[in-house]
Amino acid sequence: MTFFRTFLSSIADAGRELLDGRLGRDAKSADMVTLCSDLITQKGEALGTALACAVVDLYRGFDDAEKLVFFEMLLNDFDVDSDALNAAIATYQKNPDPASAQAVAQAAESRRQRVVRAMNMAPNGTRTVINIREDLLKLLKSHPHLTPVDTDFAHLLASWFNRxxxxxxxxxxxxxxxxxxxxxxxxxxxxxxxxxxxxxxxxxxxxxxxxxxxxxxxxxxxxxxxxxxxxxxxxxxxxxxxxxxxxxxxxxxxxxxxxxxxxxxxxxxxxxxxxxxxxxxxxxxxxxxxxxxxxxLSPVPGFRDWLNKNHADLPQLEALKKPDWIADADAIEAMGQTLSSLCAVYLVTEKSRGRPLDSVARFHLGNGARLERINWLGDVSAKGVEESATLLVNYKYDLAKIESNHEAYVNSGAVVHSKQVEVLLEQADDLKPVSN
Structure with missing residues (x-):
């Protein structure tokens, strides 16, 4: 790996003079649109690697505002070439053979995918692409229109990092x-x-x-x-x-x-x-x-938030409002059964789009595990108290039943669980929920 990186660096060094000559000036002063356009049209290995390095180096010097401009550029200037796509579709409709179908697939790929793929040519390019996507993810919440850019990053990374x-x-x-x-x-x-x-x-x-x-x-x-x-x-x-x-x-x-x-x-x-x-x-x-x-032995990271939204005024949980309740032996004894039962409800019955609200539950149940046991005082750290009211969960991987559990979950959203969890669900029926 060290040899390969050194080899890439030597190729990049060889291409830098070509790059400066092509741009007619120091490559470092080139704008990002020019560099990215040249990057996806250049076929020479040395110049292509040098261009990839120039794009990466320029990006690394960006502040947050400039990074946003970069992603906006990828969205608007390096999207799918609609003329090329329409032409490929027209050709396929006239002659629907494998070659024309492949041409449609190639034309449907955005030009920004080619930019990202070419950036990977730079030494440590993969590391840089991952870091760039991390920057993009931070922006998505406030700039959801950048989702198509993230979709392309995610698609490429999923193919590069397949099993x-x-x-x-x-x-x-x-x-x-x-x-x-x-x-x-x-x-x-x-x-x-x-x-x-x-x-x-x-x-x-x-x-x-x-x-x-x-x-x-x-x-x-x-x-x-x-x-x-x-x-x-x-x-x-x-x-x-x-x-x-x-x-x-x-x-x-x-x-x-x-x-x-x-x-x-x-x-x-x-x-x-x-x-x-x-x-x-x-x-x-x-x-x-x-x-x-x-x-x-898994956390239940969304349980406390769900509890606060749906059962904050339940009399049995009055002590939970005290900031130091975890140090109160009486409170611990009084709330254990109630919280365990409500956690069973949260994991088994509370769903969105047919899947459990809890992300950890979705992961393990989707892998074919069974919800086996809910453990009161499983994690009394500050994080455990804040996120899951100390509860931890055993998801059991029964090797003989993984496939059937997985099929039940995928096909019907079933949360396969033990008799012990079923008892907790029955006990939860006695609790009076409080509506918002």
């Missing part, structure tokens, strides 16, 4: 420090406090796996942390306890996936997690035949 290009690696204490540092940086579910905390998560009764891409050899794309235990785990505090007794991996019967973190914001919407979990299950089964149960 066939990804490498699964196990991360342990012997992994290079620059990668380990990124685990601390990217952990999105349960904060890694320091190096000692990380070392505990990589101990003998733990496993960590990550997907990598050849273009980003030292950058994890997504990683999962696994605890090897006996029986279902219901508390992340217990799993991360430095003083807890270690269990020999050969004595464990359950693998708990307790944290899955996406590392690259610019790859949002590119699916890795479903492949990751299934491949890690396969790796664990090969290594440890004694493992019979595979389950997550």
């Amino acid at each position: 066939g290009f990804l490498e699964l690696r196990r991360i342990d204490w012997s992994t290079p420090a620059n990668v380990l540092e990124k685990l601390i940086q990217y952990e999105a579910v349960h904060e890694i406090r320091d190096w000692d905390d990380l070392r505990r998560r990589l101990d003998s009764d733990r496993r960590c796996y990550a997907f990598f891409h050849p273009a980003l050899p030292d950058e994890p794309l997504i990683f999962v942390e696994v605890a090897l235990v006996q029986g279902l785990a219901g508390s992340v505090q217990a799993l991360l306890d430095d003083t807890a007794e270690r269990i020999a991996p050969k004595k464990a019967d359950t693998a708990i996936f307790y944290s899955i973190s996406n590392c690259q914001k610019g790859l949002r919407g590119v699916s890795f997690g479903n492949f990751l979990i299934k491949q890690v299950v396969s790796e664990l089964r090969k290594e440890l035949r004694n493992l019979t149960t595979f389950s997550t």
Whole structure:
């Protein structure tokens, strides 16, 4: 990979003089529209690489306002060539053969896709494209008309980062420090406090796996942390306890996936997690035949917001209004059953467009897992209290039923759940909901 990047850099260096000569001035002073237009029309490798570098270098110097102008330029100046598309369609209608159909497909591709694809020619171009999309995602909420630009970025990144290009690696204490540092940086579910905390998560009764891409050899794309235990785990505090007794991996019967973190914001919407979990299950089964149960210990990130909108005045939850309720033993005892029942309602029955409101639930249920158990006081950290009122959920991956669970979810939106969860749903019938 280092050799390849050096090779690309040498090609770019060779093309810079050609680029300056073509523009009749220093390439750095060229405007972005000119550079992007030249980039998608140039066929020479040296000049094309130099143009890609010039576009990337110019973008890196942009402030927020200039970045917005750049995306507006991609939207308006590098859209589909409608004349070329209409001509291709007319040709296909006269002669609908494979060649004319392919011509329609090519003409239907926006010119900005060609710009982005060509930018990838620059050394570290893939990293830059991901960073540019991250900038774009920040703008979408206030500038939704840029969605077609994001659609093109997402389409290209999904093809560049499909499963066939990804490498699964196990991360342990012997992994290079620059990668380990990124685990601390990217952990999105349960904060890694320091190096000692990380070392505990990589101990003998733990496993960590990550997907990598050849273009980003030292950058994890997504990683999962696994605890090897006996029986279902219901508390992340217990799993991360430095003083807890270690269990020999050969004595464990359950693998708990307790944290899955996406590392690259610019790859949002590119699916890795479903492949990751299934491949890690396969790796664990090969290594440890004694493992019979595979389950997550997952957060419920949208539960507290839903609770506040729909059940804020429920008498049983009066104590929840106190900022320090988690330190009140009486409040904890009084609210546990109610909150667990309402969480079951939230996960099983509350839906939008036929799918659960909760994003984590959608992910695991879509992968064929079963909603197995809801754990009160599963995460008493500040984040756990704020987002999910301390509740954590076990989604169980029963290997014999993954496909049928997946089909039930995809075809009818069914949330396959255990008898224990069904009991919580029945208990929730006794709670009087409060309308907004």
